Structures are given as C-alpha cells and as structure tokens.
Amino acid sequence: MKDIALLFFFCFCLVLVSLLREANAVSQEKNDGVYIVYMGAADSNHQAELMSSLIRRKKDAVVHSYSNGFSGFAARLSEAEAKAIAQRPGVVSVFPDPILQLHTTRSWDFLQYQTDVVINAGSISGSDNSSAKGADTIIGILDTGIWPESESFNDNDMSEVPSRWKGTCMESHDSSSFKCNKKLVGARFYDGSGDRSIRPFSTARDQNGHGTHVASTAAGNPISGASYYGLASGTAKGGSPGSRIAMYRVCMSDGCRGSAIMKAFDDAIADGVDVLSLSLGSSSGLEPAFSSDPIAIGAFHAVEKGILVACSAGNDGPDAGSVVNVAPWILTVAATTIDRDFETDIVLGGNKSIKGGGISFSNLTNSPVYPLISGDLAKSGDDDLSEKNARSCNPDSLDGKKVKGKIVLCDNHDGEYSLSMKVEEVRSKGGIGFIVVDDNARTVAPKFKSFPAAVVTEKDSNEILSYINSTKNPVASVLPTVSITKYKPAPVVAYFSSRGPAYNTHNLLKPDITAPGVAILAAWPANDTREAVAGQEPPLFNIISGTSMSCPHVSGIAAIVKAQNPSWSPSAIKSAIMTTAIQTNNLKAPITTVSGSVATPYDIGAGEASPSAALNPGLVYETNTADYLEFLCSVGYNKSKIKLISNTVPDDFSCPTDSSSESVSQMNYPSIAVSNTKENEITKVTRTVTNVGQEDATYTASIKAPAGLEVQVIPIKLVFTNNSKKLSYEVSFKASSKPKEDLFGSITWTNGKYKVQSPFVVTTNLESV
Numbered sequence: 049m050k051d052i053a054l055l056f057f058f059c060f061c062l063v064l065v066s067l068l069r070e071a072n073a074v075s076q077e078k079n080d081g082v083y084i085v086y087m088g089a090a091d092s093n094h095q096a097e098l099m100s101s102l103i104r105r106k107k108d109a110v111v112h113s114y115s116n117g118f119s120g121f122a123a124r125l126s127e128a129e130a131k132a133i134a135q136r137p138g139v140v141s142v143f144p145d146p147i148l149q150l151h152t153t154r155s156w157d158f159l160q161y162q163t164d165v166v167i168n169a170g171s172i173s174g175s176d177n178s179s180a181k182g183a184d185t186i187i188g189i190l191d192t193g194i195w196p197e198s199e200s201f202n203d204n205d206m207s208e209v210p211s212r213w214k215g216t217c218m219e220s221h222d223s224s225s226f227k228c229n230k231k232l233v234g235a236r237f238y239d240g241s242g243d244r245s246i247r248p249f250s251t252a253r254d255q256n257g258h259g260t261h262v263a264s265t266a267a268g269n270p271i272s273g274a275s276y277y278g279l280a281s282g283t284a285k286g287g288s289p290g291s292r293i294a295m296y297r298v299c300m301s302d303g304c305r306g307s308a309i310m311k312a313f314d315d316a317i318a319d320g321v322d323v324l325s326l327s328l329g330s331s332s333g334l335e336p337a338f339s340s341d342p343i344a345i346g347a348f349h350a351v352e353k354g355i356l357v358a359c360s361a362g363n364d365g366p367d368a369g370s371v372v373n374v375a376p377w378i379l380t381v382a383a384t385t386i387d388r389d390f391e392t393d394i395v396l397g398g399n400k401s402i403k404g405g406g407i408s409f410s411n412l413t414n415s416p417v418y419p420l421i422s423g424d425l426a427k428s429g430d431d432d433l434s435e436k437n438a439r440s441c442n443p444d445s446l447d448g449k450k451v452k453g454k455i456v457l458c459d460n461h462d463g464e465y466s467l468s469m470k471v472e473e474v475r476s477k478g479g480i481g482f483i484v485v486d487d488n489a490r491t492v493a494p495k496f497k498s499f500p501a502a503v504v505t506e507k508d509s510n511e512i513l514s515y516i517n518s519t520k521n522p523v524a525s526v527l528p529t530v531s532i533t534k535y536k537p538a539p540v541v542a543y544f545s546s547r548g549p550a551y552n553t554h555n556l557l558k559p560d561i562t563a564p565g566v567a568i569l570a571a572w573p574a575n576d577t578r579e580a581v582a583g584q585e586p587p588l589f590n591i592i593s594g595t596s597m598s599c600p601h602v603s604g605i606a607a608i609v610k611a612q613n614p615s616w617s618p619s620a621i622k623s624a625i626m627t628t629a630i631q632t633n634n635l636k637a638p639i640t641t642v643s644g645s646v647a648t649p650y651d652i653g654a655g656e657a658s659p660s661a662a663l664n665p666g667l668v669y670e671t672n673t674a675d676y677l678e679f680l681c682s683v684g685y686n687k688s689k690i691k692l693i694s695n696t697v698p699d700d701f702s703c704p705t706d707s708s709s710e711s712v713s714q715m716n717y718p719s720i721a722v723s724n725t726k727e728n729e730i731t732k733v734t735r736t737v738t739n740v741g742q743e744d745a746t747y748t749a750s751i752k753a754p755a756g757l758e759v760q761v762i763p764i765k766l767v768f769t770n771n772s773k774k775l776s777y778e779v780s781f782k783a784s785s786k787p788k789e790d791l792f793g794s795i796t797w798t799n800g801k802y803k804v805q806s807p808f809v810v811t812t813n814l815e816s817v
C-alpha cells in the first residue's frame with residue numbers, strides 16, 4: 049500500500065510540475081501577482097470604492113469583480129498593496145489566486161482509465177416519461193467547457209427554457225461557432241484576462257474532454273448504442289436526463305484559477321442554477337482555510353441562496369486525511385467501482401489462461417505463440433540496479449535484442465515511472481506486448497489503445513512467473529478486451545478515492561457520500577484525436593475514472609430530488625441523499641475497499657447514493673446559514689468577521705461562548721462525528737429531524753455500535769403528527785476504555801417504510817489533526 053501512495057505522490061508531482069510549467073509559460077507577464085479580495089456580503093458601494101481607487105492607480109489591475117452572490121474582486125497587486133487592502137473596511141480576506149486541479153485520474157497518462165455505461169445512477173428512469181425525465185432543474189458545472197454538438201446535449205423533446213433562467217451563452221472568440229440550446233442553456237468562460245491579445249481564442253468549447261464527460265454524466269440525454277470502440281456498449285445517460293446544463297469554463301490549459309471559480313459562482317447564483325457540480329479542488333496537502341478557499345467561499349454563498357453544491361472528494365487516497373472540499377455546506381463525493389469489469393485475458397503456453405484487466409484492442413491471435421519474457425531477464429546492464437530497473441521496464445533498462453518480438457512482463461509497484469513510460473520502453477525496444485503487474489491499476493482499466501497489453505494482480509503474476517521458470521521457451525498471447533457485466537463484488541471503494549477524516553476537524557464526517565467513479569463511459573469532444581485508437585475516428589464517448597466522475601452522478605440525483613421537492617433546502621436534499629444511501633454490495637455483504645477490508649465512513653461517508661431512495665427519505669436533517677456561521681466561529685472567526693461574510697446574520701448573532709472544535713459535532717448534520725472521547729466520559733450530541741413523509745408516522749431508532757462503545761439514543765421513539773413535524777433526539781457515546789482507533793457505527797430511524805440512517809465516528813486522539 050505504501051508503494052502505491054508513493055506512486056501517486058510521484059505522479060501528482062509530475063502533473064503539478066507540468067501544470068506549473070505551463071502556467072509559467074503563459075503567465076509570467078500576465079497572471080503573476082493576481083490576488084483575490086474577498087469582501088463577503090459587503091455592499092456594492094464598499095466594493096466599488098475600493099476597486100475604483102485601485103483602478104485610478106493601476107488601470108488594468110482588476111481581473112474579475114464579484115457582485116451577485118457576494119462581494120469582492122480579483123486583481124493584479126503587489127504584496128504591499130494586497131496587505132494594505134486586507135486592512136480596508138469590508139474586506140474579509142486577501143489571498144493569492146490559487147490554481148486548482150481537475151479530480152480526474154486522467155492526468156497521469158494511462159490512468160485515464162476505464163469505462164462503463166454511464167450511469168448506474170440512471171436506474172431511477174424506469175420510464176423515461178417519469179418525473180425524472182421531467183426534472184426541469186438546471187445543473188451548473190464548473191469545468192473545462194463542453195462540446196455542445198454532442199448528442200448527449202441535443203434538445204429534442206426539451207420544453208422551452210424556463211423564464212427564471214437569466215444565464216447567457218457567451219460568444220466564442222475562436223473560429224468554431226458555439227451554440228447553446230434548450231438542453232445546454234448557458235455557457236460562460238473565464239480567461240482570467242480582459243486582454244484578448246493574450247488569449248484570443250477564448251471559448252466555452254471543451255478542449256480537454258473532462259467537462260463534456262462530467263456534464264453528460266450529470267444530465268446527458270439517453271444515447272443508445274454508446275460505446276468506447278464497441279466496449280461497454282449500451283445506453284449512456286446522465287443522472288438526471290431531464291435537467292438542463294449550464295457550463296462555466298473555469299479551467300484553461302494552465303489549470304483552474306480560483307479567481308475564475310469565484311466569478312463562476314457569482315454568475316451562477318445570478319443566472320439561476322439549482323445545483324452546482326465541481327469536479328476539481330486542491331490537492332491533498334495544500335488544504336486551504338475557509339478564507340482562502342475559492343470553492344468553500346463560492347459554495348457558501350451559493351448554498352445561502354438555495355443552490356446545492358456537490359464537489360469531488362479528490363483522488364489522493366487511500367491515505368487517511370486526504371479528502372478535500374470538506375466545508376459543511378458542500379456535499380463531498382467519494383468514488384466507487386461499478387459492476388462492470390474490463391477483462392483482458394492472457395493465454396500461456398500449456399493453455400493456461402489468466403484473467404487480466406485494462407483496455408487493449410490487441411490484434412494478437414488467440415493461441416499462445418508469442419515468446420514471453422520478464423523484464424529482469426531482458427535487462428540491458430548487468431548489475432543489481434539494472435536488474436531492478438529492468439524488472440520494472442523503466443526507461444532505458446531493456447535490451448532490444450532480448451525483447452524484440454516478445455511479450456514483456458513488467459512490474460509497476462516501485463512507482464518510479466508511469467505506466468505509459470514503461471509501455472513505451474517495451475514498444476520502442478521492439479516488444480510486441482506488455483503485461484504489467486499492478487494491483488491498483490487492475491481495478492481501474494487503464495487504456496492501452498491497440499497495443500496488446502494487460503494488467504495483472506501480483507497474485508496472478510506469480511503464476512506467470514512460475515510458468516516462465518518452468519519452461520525453456522515460454523510463450524503467451526494477450527487477447528482483446530471484453531467487458532463483463534454483473535461483476536462482483538461491486539461497488540468497491542476506488543483505491544484513489546480520497547479518505548477522511550477532514551483535515552481541519554474531527555467533528556465533521558467527510559466525505560459525505562460515494563458514487564460510481566471508476567471506468568465511467570460518457571460523452572467526449574468529437575475531435576479529440578489524442579484519444580483515438582490508431583486508424584479510427586476519435587471516440588464520441590470515453591472511459592475515464594476519478595472522483596471527478598462520481599461527483600456529477602450525485603449532482604444528477606440532487607437535481608431530481610430538487611425537481612420533486614422544489615421547496616427543499618440544499619441541506620434537506622443532501623440529507624435525503626445521505627440517509628438513504630446503501631452500505632452493501634451486490635453480494636449483499638458490506639461494501640469493501642480494494643484490499644477487502646470493510647469500508648468505513650471515512651471511505652464512503654453515508655454509503656453509495658441511491659437515486660430512487662433519495663426521493664423518499666421520510667425524515668431530513670436540516671442545517672441553515674446560522675449553523676454554518678457557528679461552524680466558522682468554531683474554526684476561529686469572530687463576530688465582526690462573520691458579519692462581513694453574511695448579511696443574513698441576525699443582529700443579535702454572536703459566537704457561542706463555548707465555541708470550539710467540539711461544538712461542530714452539534715451541527716444538525718446527517719452524520720455524526722465526535723472527538724476527544726475519554727475513557728468512561730459521556731459525549732452527547734443533539735439532532736433534529738423534520739418529517740417530510742406522511743403526516744402521522746412513528747419512527748424507532750436502532751443502533752449499530754462497535755464493541756467497547758456504548759451508544760444511547762433518547763428518546764428511542766419519535767411520534768410525528770400533523771402538529772409535530774420536527775422532533776429532536778439526543779445521542780450519547782461512552783467508550784469503556786480509551787479506544788486505540790477510530791470507532792464507527794450508525795443510527796437508523798425506521799417506520800417500517802423508510803430507513804433514515806446516519807453514520808457516526810468517534811475519535812480519541814486530537815493530536816493527529
């Protein structure tokens with residue numbers, strides 16, 4: 049497991065380096081020194097004054113101004129100017145414009161993994177005429193743009209755009225025409241510069257693929273006959289096919305700028321979206337505080353205005369504490385596999401067959417007639433280090449004479465080089481096939497296009513190795529990939545999915561929920577020749593993985609819940625999705641991680657989102673702006689700062705005197721996290737549930753707690769009537785001895801019809817925060 053963490057770390061570094069390089073290339077003269085001046089709910093006079101005094105001195109300093117959902121601007125400033133502005137009245141914070149990343153594994157070459165028929169989450173659409181189809185909600189997506197001509201976004205059968213929509217379709221500044229329609233109702237882009245001479249080709253058109261993929265996963269039309277060159281064929285369909293889409297292109301080739309993200313939030317709030325979906329964020333390790341986190345700030349104001357915001361949890365798992373986008377007003381989404389596998393079989397001489405993975409359109413024959421060699425036996429040097437490098441097929445490690453015409457077995461557990469560099473080493477030395485040993489990659493279907501290649505587990509590789517040992521002239525073949533459905537077990541937590549606890553508090557459980565994020569098939573820009581298999585047209589659908597892919601599944605579900613319950617707050621919708629989630633897999637056993645251990649709420653939050661169950665939660669846990677402000681108190685903001693952030697603060701608002709990290713546990717969240725539990729000490733939390741089901745209903749609590757933890761719910765029965773729709777209960781936790789590890793369990797309210805489940809975690813050691 050450690051190797052894998054290293055591998056990820058290494059690869060993320062590569063990505064970072066290249067992003068930064070690119071950024072520097074364009075930005076030296078232009079973007080350097082951009083700061084975000086966040087002014088919370090300050091009135092427009094304050095903002096205008098500050099901006100105009102700046103513009104008087106520096107004509108082109110202002111890059112973006114924010115005035116709809118919140119107040120502030122982004123501008124090119126010197127450090128001294130930034131410091132001075134931070135002292136001005138109405139200013140909450142001033143911070144350097146960060147560059148955030150897409151949460152797709154695509155970044156590290158082949159780990160632009162795999163595919164599948166888009167949404168499982170589409171299982172809600174028993175009939176496409178149902179309310180799901182009619183879910184007339186608007187999902188705003190902050191991403192790399194969109195390919196508007198994709199069939200997934202045609203507007204056949206769409207009704208007129210509702211008049212409440214105030215968005216726009218910005219004209220492209222490149223030669224390609226970009227048109228919105230009744231499905232794709234809005235598109236904006238933020239090039240971070242008013243100066244067209246720097247970015248003359250600004251457009252909302254997707255030149256990456258990520259945004260198109262994400263948008264079609266959230267709300268793409270059902271498209272039958274979708275596949276990736278025949279693989280994973282079926283109907284590709286978004287989570288809420290009836291919803292409309294508004295794209296906010298905040299990511300350019302140099303990453304996703306915080307200043308653009310905040311502008312997109314500001315616009316989306318005014319445009320009238322119902323749900324916002326962000327498949328991007330900081331990398332784990334660069335965790336910003338609220339006052340310098342563009343996503344947390346933008347999402348706070350969006351939620352305040354009734355817009356649900358779903359964000360990806362990040363791809364820095366399986367390390368503990370890697371989850372990002374952890375603000376309590378955000379719905380944070382982890383990733384799991386689906387019940388599809390891409391199987392690439394390897395046939396060994398003697399007719400033994402090994403089930404490999406990965407996606408390869410191999411042209412080798414079915415019989416094992418190709419010589420097989422392991423990398424170490426084909427080393428180019430003759431010392432131990434050469435052997436080690438050759439075993440991994442690292443660059444310049446293989447001897448062409450020994451490799452030519454052969455299938456080469458390579459190890460990928462050292463994590464020093466990427467999969468694509470290893471393939472290239474084999475290919476360039478004349479190898480005709482590639483078998484790579486990598487337990488994690490086996491689970492995410494890396495794409496090898498037409499090069500004969502397969503991924504095997506360490507366990508399976510031993511069989512191949514002993515076969516190579518057992519014979520003088522080992523032979524094999526790699527067969528073309530087939531997609532297998534009803535694969536078990538599924539879901540399994542994706543190994544890359546970022547894990548709890550949250551980096552800034554042990555009193556709020558994150559991630560919130562999980563959804564499919566491995567090998568997802570969804571729409572792709574039609575001109576992406578980089579993704580084309582040799583000699584074929586570029587794919588119209590592509591298979592990739594990441595929490596980037598799981599987030600829009602949940603955004604789609606949220607859009608459907610919102611359509612059915614237009615008056616529900618974002619917190620009620622979030623609660624509905626969380627408390628109805630599923631914790632078991634298709635073997636009727638608990639969901640596990642890749643290593644087979646039972647998944648905890650730090651892996652999957654409340655569980656796998658269930659689109660149909662979320663429509664009927666029975667009870668919901670609601671939180672409001674005041675709760676979030678109290679959260680800010682507990683993380684160190686004082687009353688005067690908080691009054692700057694929100695103008696819905698009542699005059700008599702003050703931070704609770706006992707405000708501390710521990711008071712976060714009292715927020716009326718659909719999950720529970722308590723910390724600092726001491727032996728035999730009782731910790732109590734209160735929750736309030738609102739009945740949104742039938743008027744007269746009696747719910748009974750059941751508790752699942754681990755050994756050594758006493759959990760009590762009082763009262764154990766809640767009786768709702770027409771006159772009592774909101775009822776509270778108290779949970780007390782008592783550990784019989786100081787627990788050595790975090791303890792997990794759940795509290796479930798049932799009335800025979802609905803099941804309302806909340807996970808909990810009890811932690812003891814605050815030191816590790």
Ligand SMILES: *[C@@H]1O[C@H](CO)[C@@H](O)[C@H](O)[C@H]1NC(C)=O
Pocket residue numbers: 174175176177
């Ligand atoms: C959906 O509606 C169309 C026409 O409006 C109808 O022909 C079709 O049978 C309906 N399908 C279902 C599953 O109700």
Ligand SMILES: *[C@@H]1O[C@H](CO)[C@@H](O)[C@H](O)[C@H]1NC(C)=O
Pocket residue numbers: 398399
């Ligand atoms: C190899 O196995 C397949 C079935 O697994 C069988 O059909 C075939 O005849 C076998 N070939 C040899 C040479 O044993």
Ligand SMILES: *[C@@H]1O[C@H](CO)[C@@H](O)[C@H](O)[C@H]1NC(C)=O
Pocket residue numbers: 411412413
């Ligand atoms: C497979 O395709 C490659 C590249 O087009 C070609 O060089 C090779 O001869 C083909 N192999 C077979 C067995 O057809």
Ligand SMILES: *[C@@H]1O[C@H](CO)[C@@H](O)[C@H](O)[C@H]1NC(C)=O
Pocket residue numbers: 510513514517
């Ligand atoms: C293969 O043989 C070598 C030496 O003969 C031995 O060290 C190695 O353990 C063997 N590997 C397997 C997988 O049997």
Ligand SMILES: *[C@@H]1O[C@H](CO)[C@@H](O)[C@H](O)[C@H]1NC(C)=O
Pocket residue numbers: 222224253255575576577578
């Ligand atoms: C696809 O088309 C867009 C817009 O016309 C262009 O900017 C982009 O470079 C093209 N991508 C590829 C891979 O050709």
Ligand SMILES: *[C@@H]1O[C@H](CO)[C@@H](O)[C@H](O)[C@H]1NC(C)=O
Pocket residue numbers: 686687688689
């Ligand atoms: C609130 O905190 C800020 C710094 O974050 C400080 O400058 C200010 O004086 C504080 N206000 C009060 C009323 O304590």
Ligand SMILES: *[C@@H]1O[C@H](CO)[C@@H](O)[C@H](O)[C@H]1NC(C)=O
Pocket residue numbers: 743770
């Ligand atoms: C419940 O109360 C509402 C008004 O609060 C009333 O309109 C409705 O008829 C009541 N239902 C029952 C079953 O008493």
